[in-house]
Amino acid sequence: MILSLSFERLVQALSRFPGIGKKTAQRLAWHLVSQNRDFALELAETIRTTVELYTTCSSCRMLCESDPCPLCGSDERNDRQLCIVESSADIYILENMNEYRGRYFVLGHLLSPLEGIGPQEIHSPELLARISQNQPEELILALKPSAEGEATIHYLYELLKGKSFSITRLSTGIPFGGDLEFSSMLTLANAFKRRYSV
Numbered sequence: 001m002i003l004s005l006s007f008e009r010l011v012q013a014l015s016r017f018p019g020i021g022k023k024t025a026q027r028l029a030w031h032l033v034s035q036n037r038d039f040a041l042e043l044a045e046t047i048r049t050t051v052e053l054y055t056t057c058s059s060c061r062m063l064c065e066s067d068p069c070p071l072c073g074s075d076e077r078n079d080r081q082l083c084i085v086e087s088s089a090d091i092y093i094l095e096n097m098n099e100y101r102g103r104y105f106v107l108g109h110l111l112s113p114l115e116g117i118g119p120q121e122i123h124s125p126e127l128l129a130r131i132s133q134n135q136p137e138e139l140i141l142a143l144k145p146s147a148e149g150e151a152t153i154h155y156l157y158e159l160l161k162g163k164s165f166s167i168t169r170l171s172t173g174i175p176f177g178g179d180l181e182f183s184s185m186l187t188l189a190n191a192f193k194r195r196y197s198v
């Protein structure tokens with residue numbers, strides 16, 4: 001074998017990134033070990049410090065450097081709206097939209113029984129606790145339009161219907177199968193504005 005075990009491990013690690021195949025991972029690994037060693041070591045250090053600093057907000061489950069996160073800690077956000085998203089990255093996208101001033105909750109996953117992702121894995125108990133703590137008037141399901149997204153919306157609706165708040169979802173401005181982040185800001189802002197009752 002020409003390639004060392006450690007190089008193979010690096011390639012394996014890099015290919016775990018979404019959208020990175022083995023060929024790209026190999027290219028990146030060669031780049032790291034051959035061309036730019038200082039950059040590689042600095043990158044490793046930056047990854048370590050950032051990952052170590054990050055924690056999960058115990059109220060909304062967003063990944064951030066403090067608990068509570070800046071959004072849960074702020075008294076300039078309103079408790080009337082609670083926006084449910086799949087990942088912390090989705091919060092950054094929605095915040096960039098500059099439209100929404102309510103609170104958030106991060107599910108962490110979308111329901112996918114075949115992959116073993118059920119109600120516990122999407123943190124339903126924590127969501128119920130968050131709802132009884134915040135007493136929102138509107139629950140916004142800002143989940144991507146995919147089979148898993150639809151299954152999650154259906155499950156949450158069945159779990160929460162009949163409560164004292166309305167449940168809305170984003171309009172179909174986002175193409176089915178697309179990620180929130182793949183939509184343009186304008187599309188997302190429109191989908192958010194034109195949300196409708198589930």
Ligand SMILES: [Zn+2]
Nearest residue numbers: 057060069072
């Ligand atoms: Zn938070």
